[in-house]
Amino acid sequence: MAPDPPRRADPLHRAGSPRPDASAPAGERAVDTGPIEVRRSTRRRRTVSAYREGDRTIVLIPARMTVEEESRWVATMLDKLAAQEERRRRPRADLEERAARLSERYLGGRARPVAVRWVGNQNTRWGSCTPATGTIRLSHRLRDMPEYVLDYVLLHELAHLLVPGHGPDFWALLEAYPRTERARGFLEGVVAAERLRGTDEGEPTPG
Ligand SMILES: [Zn+2]
Numbered sequence: 001m002a003p004d005p006p007r008r009a010d011p012l013h014r015a016g017s018p019r020p021d022a023s024a025p026a027g028e029r030a031v032d033t034g035p036i037e038v039r040r041s042t043r044r045r046r047t048v049s050a051y052r053e054g055d056r057t058i059v060l061i062p063a064r065m066t067v068e069e070e071s072r073w074v075a076t077m078l079d080k081l082a083a084q085e086e087r088r089r090r091p092r093a094d095l096e097e098r099a100a101r102l103s104e105r106y107l108g109g110r111a112r113p114v115a116v117r118w119v120g121n122q123n124t125r126w127g128s129c130t131p132a133t134g135t136i137r138l139s140h141r142l143r144d145m146p147e148y149v150l151d152y153v154l155l156h157e158l159a160h161l162l163v164p165g166h167g168p169d170f171w172a173l174l175e176a177y178p179r180t181e182r183a184r185g186f187l188e189g190v191v192a193a194e195r196l197r198g199t200d201e202g203e204p205t206p207g
Pocket of ligand 1: 166
């Protein structure tokens with residue numbers, strides 16, 4: 001039997017990608033990436049970055065990287081770009097559906113926000129709620145966090161539509177959500193990491 005012909009023309013497989021597309025479950029790689037161009041830069045020491053330029057993907061890597069490292073980083077950056085793009089596509093309606101699901105599941109459907117939206121200028125808070133208008137705003141920073149964290153902040157704000165303060169009545173509403181403590185720990189970790197990096201802009205808390 002003749003051996004399989006060598007793979008060519010796909011830069012991802014030039015050095016034998018550690019994560020070939022075939023290993024991904026069907027449908028996971030929804031975005032069909034166009035040509036990939038790797039640019040090596042002597043000015044770069046450690047950082048790798050990637051961006052789209054039309055249908056091309058440009059990956060910038062340090063000049064000293066080995067072919068294996070390049071292959072690994074290209075795969076990593078493609079995944080990262082795809083995840084970022086997926087998050088940007090999440091429309092506002094998706095947030096409102098998510099809020100409705102959470103309200104139904106954990107609050108007996110009693111919290112009914114009029115609007116739920118992402119906001120970009122909310123560095124000191126993960127979320128806020130205006131019960132008078134039924135509006136919930138979530139920091140766009142939550143888009144980069146695990147879903148259970150986004151759900152926790154959203155549920156927190158939904159609960160404020162029913163109970164304004166942070167008394168026992170309020171926390172009793174959140175008891176049904178199994179990952180409250182874990183999500184709070186995650187957010188505390190983010191704040192602590194920012195403080196270590198000196199980028200602290202205040203104490204972000206769900207409002
Ligand atoms: Zn609160």
